[in-house]
Amino acid sequence: MEQMKVLVVGLGLIGGSMCKAMRRFTNHLVYGYDTDGAVLEQAVRDGAILEAVPKSGFHEFDLIMVCLHPRAAKAFFDAHIPDFRPGAMLTDVCGIKGALVEHVTELAAEYGQRYVGMHPMAGKERFGYPFSEGSLFLGANCIITPIPQTSKAAVCILEQLVHDLGFAHIVETTPEGHDAMIAYTSQLAHVVSSAYVKSPTLEQENGYSGGSFQDMTRTATLNEEMWASLFLENRKPLLFELNTLIENLQAYRDAIDRDDYTTLVELLRDGRIRKEQNLLSHAKDRRE
Incomplete structure (x- = not known):
C-alpha cells in the first residue's frame, strides 16, 4: 500500500x-x-x-x-x-x-x-x-x-x-443497518452491565463470583459520557432492544414467581437452541 x-x-x-x-x-x-x-x-x-x-x-x-x-x-x-x-x-x-x-x-x-x-x-x-x-x-x-x-x-x-x-x-x-445491529450487539450489553452492578448484593460478591459474573460486569467500567452520547444518538434502535429484553425477562420472572418448572425449562431450552444455532452459523461463515 x-x-x-x-x-x-x-x-x-x-x-x-x-x-x-x-x-x-x-x-x-x-x-x-x-x-x-x-x-x-x-x-x-x-x-x-x-x-x-x-x-x-x-x-x-x-x-x-x-x-x-x-x-x-x-x-x-x-x-x-x-x-x-x-x-x-x-x-x-x-x-x-x-x-x-x-x-x-x-x-x-x-x-x-x-x-x-x-x-x-x-x-x-x-x-x-x-x-x-x-x-x-x-x-x-x-x-x-x-x-x-x-x-x-x-x-x-x-x-x-x-x-x-x-x-x-x-x-x-448501510449506516442505518449498522446502527440497528450495534444497538443489539454492543449498546444493549453496556446498558445491562451497568444496571446489573447496581444490585446491593454487589458489595458482598467477593469470593462468590466466577466467569459468568466477570462476563456480565466487564463493560460496566465504561466511559459514561461517551456511552450516554452513543445511546441517545441511537435512541430508537436501542429502545427496541431494551423493550424486547424487558419483555423476555418478564417471561422468566413470571415463570420463577409461579414456580413453573415446565415453562422455565422451555424458556431456557429456547435460549440454548438459539445460541447454538448462532454458533453454528458463525462456524459456517468461517468455513466459507
Whole structure:
C-alpha cells in the first residue's frame, strides 16, 4: 500500500491504538492532534506518533482519522473540513453512523475530499490513551458504512488499511443497518452491565463470583459520557432492544414467581437452541 501521511484526531483508547497499530504494522507516517497536550507528549515519547500537529497544519495530510465521540466528531468535521486539502480522505471511528455519514459525505464533497465511515469493533473495559495498544485490533471485526455517494476507491484504501492493522473480518453495511445491529450487539450489553452492578448484593460478591459474573460486569467500567452520547444518538434502535429484553425477562420472572418448572425449562431450552444455532452459523461463515 502506498505510504500515506495520516493525522489521528483524538488519542483516547481507540485513537491511541490506531496510532500504535499503524506505526507497528504499516509504513504510514502518523501524526496526532488532541486537546490534551500531556497525551500528545506521551504519544511522541511512546513512538505512537511522529509529532503533534497544530490546527494550521491540517492541510498536509492524505488521511484524517477522527477518533472522537459522535457529537464531537461532527463538530470537528464542521469546523475543520475547510482546513483539509482537496483530495484528502476522511474517516471516523464513531460507534453511531446514522446521519453523520450522509452529513460528512456531503460536506467533504464541497471541498473535494472523500469520506468513508467506519467502526472498529474492539475495545477494553478501560478508556483513555494509557490503555491503548497496537495489538488491540488483531482478530477484530471492522464495519465500513459507505453510501451511494461514497468513493469506491476510498473504500478500497480504507479496507486495505484495516486489513493491514490486523482486523480479521470487514463488514460493509448501510449506516442505518449498522446502527440497528450495534444497538443489539454492543449498546444493549453496556446498558445491562451497568444496571446489573447496581444490585446491593454487589458489595458482598467477593469470593462468590466466577466467569459468568466477570462476563456480565466487564463493560460496566465504561466511559459514561461517551456511552450516554452513543445511546441517545441511537435512541430508537436501542429502545427496541431494551423493550424486547424487558419483555423476555418478564417471561422468566413470571415463570420463577409461579414456580413453573415446565415453562422455565422451555424458556431456557429456547435460549440454548438459539445460541447454538448462532454458533453454528458463525462456524459456517468461517468455513466459507
